[in-house]
Amino acid sequence: MAKKKAKSVKSETVGRVIGIDDATPLEFWVAVEPGQALQLDDVVAMDRVLPSGEVVHIYGMVTQIRARHEGATFQSDVFLISEGILPAEVSEAALVQPTRFEPEILLPPLPGDPVRRAEDEERDIALSFDSVERRLPAGLSRNNEPVFLDLDFIDGTKGAHINISGISGVATKTSFATFLLYSMFTSGVLGAEAANTKALIFNVKGEDLLFLDHKNGDLKDKDAARYKPLGIDPGPFKDVGILAPPRRGDANATPSTGSRSLGVSPFFWTVADFCQQNLLPFLFADAEDERQQYTIVVQAVTAQLRQLPVTGDGAVNFDGQIIRTFGALLDAIENKLVPANPEDGADQRWTGRAVGTGTINAFVRRLASARRHVEHLIRSDIDDSAQHALDLDSHQVTVIDIHALHDRAKRFVVGVVLRQAFDEKEASGSAKPLQLVVLDELNKYAPRDSSSPIKEILLDVAERGRSLGIILIGAQQTASEVERRVVANSAIRVVGRLDPAEARRDEYGFLPGVQRKRATILKPGSMYIAQPRLPVPLLVEFPFPSWATRPSEAQSADEADSNVDPFEGL
Amino acid sequence: MSFFVETWDPSYGSPIEINELDSASESVKVDAEVAVEKWKPISVPAVNLRSSIIFIDGVRRFDAHIWFEDEGHPHRGICATVGAGSVRCTATKAEVEHTRIERAVHTSAVGIADIELPRFGETYKFKATKDDSSEALNMSVQNHMARLEDLISAECEDEELVVFDGPLQQRELACGVGYVKSQHVQYLPDDVVPVLGKLKPGERTPLIDIEGRFLRWSWFLRLADVGSVASSIVRLELPRSLSIEAAVERANYVSALLPRYASMAHKESRAPQNLYPISGLERQLRRRLGSRDLLERGLRLASA
Numbered sequence: 001m002a003k004k005k006a007k008s009v010k011s012e013t014v015g016r017v018i019g020i021d022d023a024t025p026l027e028f029w030v031a032v033e034p035g036q037a038l039q040l041d042d043v044v045a046m047d048r049v050l051p052s053g054e055v056v057h058i059y060g061m062v063t064q065i066r067a068r069h070e071g072a073t074f075q076s077d078v079f080l081i082s083e084g085i086l087p088a089e090v091s092e093a094a095l096v097q098p099t100r101f102e103p104e105i106l107l108p109p110l111p112g113d114p115v116r117r118a119e120d121e122e123r124d125i126a127l128s129f130d131s132v133e134r135r136l137p138a139g140l141s142r143n144n145e146p147v148f149l150d151l152d153f154i155d156g157t158k159g160a161h162i163n164i165s166g167i168s169g170v171a172t173k174t175s176f177a178t179f180l181l182y183s184m185f186t187s188g189v190l191g192a193e194a195a196n197t198k199a200l201i202f203n204v205k206g207e208d209l210l211f212l213d214h215k216n217g218d219l220k221d222k223d224a225a226r227y228k229p230l231g232i233d234p235g236p237f238k239d240v241g242i243l244a245p246p247r248r249g250d251a252n253a254t255p256s257t258g259s260r261s262l263g264v265s266p267f268f269w270t271v272a273d274f275c276q277q278n279l280l281p282f283l284f285a286d287a288e289d290e291r292q293q294y295t296i297v298v299q300a301v302t303a304q305l306r307q308l309p310v311t312g313d314g315a316v317n318f319d320g321q322i323i324r325t326f327g328a329l330l331d332a333i334e335n336k337l338v339p340a341n342p343e344d345g346a347d348q349r350w351t352g353r354a355v356g357t358g359t360i361n362a363f364v365r366r367l368a369s370a371r372r373h374v375e376h377l378i379r380s381d382i383d384d385s386a387q388h389a390l391d392l393d394s395h396q397v398t399v400i401d402i403h404a405l406h407d408r409a410k411r412f413v414v415g416v417v418l419r420q421a422f423d424e425k426e427a428s429g430s431a432k433p434l435q436l437v438v439l440d441e442l443n444k445y446a447p448r449d450s451s452s453p454i455k456e457i458l459l460d461v462a463e464r465g466r467s468l469g470i471i472l473i474g475a476q477q478t479a480s481e482v483e484r485r486v487v488a489n490s491a492i493r494v495v496g497r498l499d500p501a502e503a504r505r506d507e508y509g510f511l512p513g514v515q516r517k518r519a520t521i522l523k524p525g526s527m528y529i530a531q532p533r534l535p536v537p538l539l540v541e542f543p544f545p546s547w548a549t550r551p552s553e554a555q556s557a558d559e560a561d562s563n564v565d566p567f568e569g570l
Numbered sequence: 571m572s573f574f575v576e577t578w579d580p581s582y583g584s585p586i587e588i589n590e591l592d593s594a595s596e597s598v599k600v601d602a603e604v605a606v607e608k609w610k611p612i613s614v615p616a617v618n619l620r621s622s623i624i625f626i627d628g629v630r631r632f633d634a635h636i637w638f639e640d641e642g643h644p645h646r647g648i649c650a651t652v653g654a655g656s657v658r659c660t661a662t663k664a665e666v667e668h669t670r671i672e673r674a675v676h677t678s679a680v681g682i683a684d685i686e687l688p689r690f691g692e693t694y695k696f697k698a699t700k701d702d703s704s705e706a707l708n709m710s711v712q713n714h715m716a717r718l719e720d721l722i723s724a725e726c727e728d729e730e731l732v733v734f735d736g737p738l739q740q741r742e743l744a745c746g747v748g749y750v751k752s753q754h755v756q757y758l759p760d761d762v763v764p765v766l767g768k769l770k771p772g773e774r775t776p777l778i779d780i781e782g783r784f785l786r787w788s789w790f791l792r793l794a795d796v797g798s799v800a801s802s803i804v805r806l807e808l809p810r811s812l813s814i815e816a817a818v819e820r821a822n823y824v825s826a827l828l829p830r831y832a833s834m835a836h837k838e839s840r841a842p843q844n845l846y847p848i849s850g851l852e853r854q855l856r857r858r859l860g861s862r863d864l865l866e867r868g869l870r871l872a873s874a
Contacts, residue, residue, distance in 0.1 A: 071854055084660050085846045086663045087847060
């Protein structure tokens with residue numbers, strides 16, 4: 001009953017469409033009535049009666065407001081006016097961008113038409129929330145009203161993927177991505193699938209994401225209260241697995257993390273995995289680049305490695321030699337390519353045909369330079385190494401910590417893990433439950449101007465993930481440096497604080513001029529969201545994370561980490 | 571030889587048209603406040619605005635000249651729009667309070683009905699003039715505007731101070747002050763005229779007593795330090811119903827207040843005499859007169 005009442009009471013007139021600036025179906029100005037005020041992002045509604053008697057409801061959003069003295073001619077008139085000498089009127093006008101016409105007859109409102117604030121159900125209609133069946137809470141408007149995303153455009157039903165841009169540090173891209181995950185898992189929007197939906201998060205910077213399963217001790221009551229209108233209970237992520245690379249030089253492969261030691265498992269690949277799953281190309285960022293001669297060698301060596309017999313405990317048998325470390329494998333490969341006795345000549349099965357010594361040397365050089373960075377990630381020198389196979393299914397959220405790895409190792413891990421996730425999904429043959437992937441610094445993995453196996457995987461995810469049920473929540477500082485197809489395939493675009501020079505680029509065409517300017521001054525925690533349903537991007541603020549984003553925030557009763565040894569690792 | 575450039579826009583003429591000065595037909599007593607031999611500029615003490623000051627002014631515009639056929643005799647007519655309004659100035663705010671706009675067709679032709687412009691929802695009311703001469707038509711328009719000003723001033727009877735743009739004429743409002751921007755009549759006898767030239771900005775002459783069609787107290791005030799003395803002088807009027815003591819007190823108050831409202835040459839084509847509140851009011855009134863082009867088109871449509 002209360003809801004029905006809200007709809008029947010139309011709010012009072014806040015202004016009227018002005019007639020000295022053109023009113024168009026794409027934007028128009030509204031003079032604000034004295035005693036009323038409109039602010040940016042306010043949602044308004046008005047009616048236009050057609051000659052036939054039909055009423056068109058026009059809904060829109062305030063994107064700019066101006067105030068001026070009418071009756072003043074000179075700048076200095078303001079002093080006369082404020083001293084009570086020159087009569088003038090203060091006049092305010094708001095620029096409105098229509099979000100919806102109902103029914104969809106696209107015509108301008110007429111000058112003089114009264115404009116009202118769209119509240120409650122009318123606001124939902126204005127922002128097209130009324131036709132969204134599965135609403136994903138995405139944050140709050142500045143009036144603390146919930147803003148929703150249409151899950152149909154995320155889970156692949158009508159569209160998929162989310163792309164987030166913004167300056168590091170102030171754009172809070174990762175926080176927003178984790179908030180969306182939390183919202184997806186706890187708001188009930190996924191229904192029964194929520195339990196089986198999995199998320200894979202790459203932790204690329206700091207240790208921000210290693211404490212997702214801890215309550216945030218810095219969460220104040222007023223911050224926690226902001227979850228309420230969204231229909232979410234604040235709390236930590238429930239089922240989190242943390243994977244970290246093994247400590248370098250540690251024979252037991254204990255995970256290398258700074259502040260967190262409990263509940264972290266190491267991840268690495270056995271030498272057998274490396275050979276059998278064709279992982280070699282992932283060591284070469286530009287292996288697919290046709291112009292590079294040595295890619296022939298990469299392909300030849302990959303094919304040869306695949307044929308090596310495996311021992312069962314993760315090692316391979318390389319011409320009778322049992323190889324358990326990456327270093328030993330590289331030495332063996334090098335021996336094949338560059339024989340000790342130059343008279344012997346290189347094995348053409350390993351080098352590829354008609355490949356010059358220079359090309360082979362280029363390959364060997366590149367391979368050797370990768371050794372230092374990945375040798376701790378590819379090993380079979382531990383007893384149960386075969387059991388360390390990457391398991392993306394045992395936890396709802398799997399965080400893979402790569403922040404301490406060298407760029408080459410990062411690319412290797414991301415490429416290999418994504419391939420594995422992709423292959424598993426492809427093999428399962430069902431898009432549901434979803435596999436969500438959160439990856440920051442997309443510009444590193446899918447740069448605009450080059451080609452690599454990692455980029456190919458990301459393109460596969462971007463273009464086929466929608467039907468396979470792999471949803472990429474990608475982020476980058478600058479969308480202009482990321483492969484166009486990866487960004488273009490994202491149905492939902494999100495922008496945090498942008499660099500002013502970056503904001504002028506075409507990649508942000510979904511932001512109209514005023515929003516683009518505002519994007520350069522967004523404060524942390526505020527994002528613009530562009531979604532296919534709405535022609536105008538929405539500004540949202542998402543609540544302070546209710547999970548720890550750094551060790552100092554981590555709060556847990558059974559947390560032994562509280563007395564971390566400050567000398568650890570020295 | 572030094573010279574000054576007149577601050578008024580040349581198209582408005584000069585605030586003092588010296589060649590046209592002639593002796594007033596009315597009788598003037600110069601010794602109302604001080605004896606003739608003691609005449610000298612009076613500097614008035616500074617005051618603060620007590621509550622508010624009201625300025626009243628009107629504007630007029632000829633929208634179209636028209637002809638009526640009356641059994642073969644053509645009659646001239648003028649369609650004009652007039653407006654009047656008031657501005658209330660306080661220490662912090664100036665706002666237009668009352669405005670009235672009316673349109674009328676002025677002619678001596680008989681049997682004429684009001685002219686309706688249905689498309690614009692406007693009507694030109696019929697106003698009869700005594701003949702077709704330009705003077706009679708102009709006078710009719712002027713009277714129409716004056717009547718609107720009277721309606722506005724009727725709403726300001728209880729105010730502390732009301733300044734009318736122009737002489738007081740028939741107005742007998744106790745709180746009224748007439749404000750005359752341009753001087754066409756020589757009220758002062760030759761022996762005190764030099765006092766005008768000695769006025770410093772903000773100084774006034776002693777009161778004079780004008781007896782003619784209307785009884786008035788009057789004095790001259792130099793508004794601002796621009797150009798020559800002559801081009802920054804205004805004449806003010808108070809109703810004779812005030813006692814001389816009350817008139818002096820009021821003259822001091824008004825003289826102290828008005829320079830604050832004097833306009834600058836680059837903002838106002840009749841500076842400094844056309845006061846800021848009045849020029850702002852005129853601007854708003856002109857805006858509210860409506861588009862002359864549209865009205866003229868409406869008249870052409872109505873004539874067809």
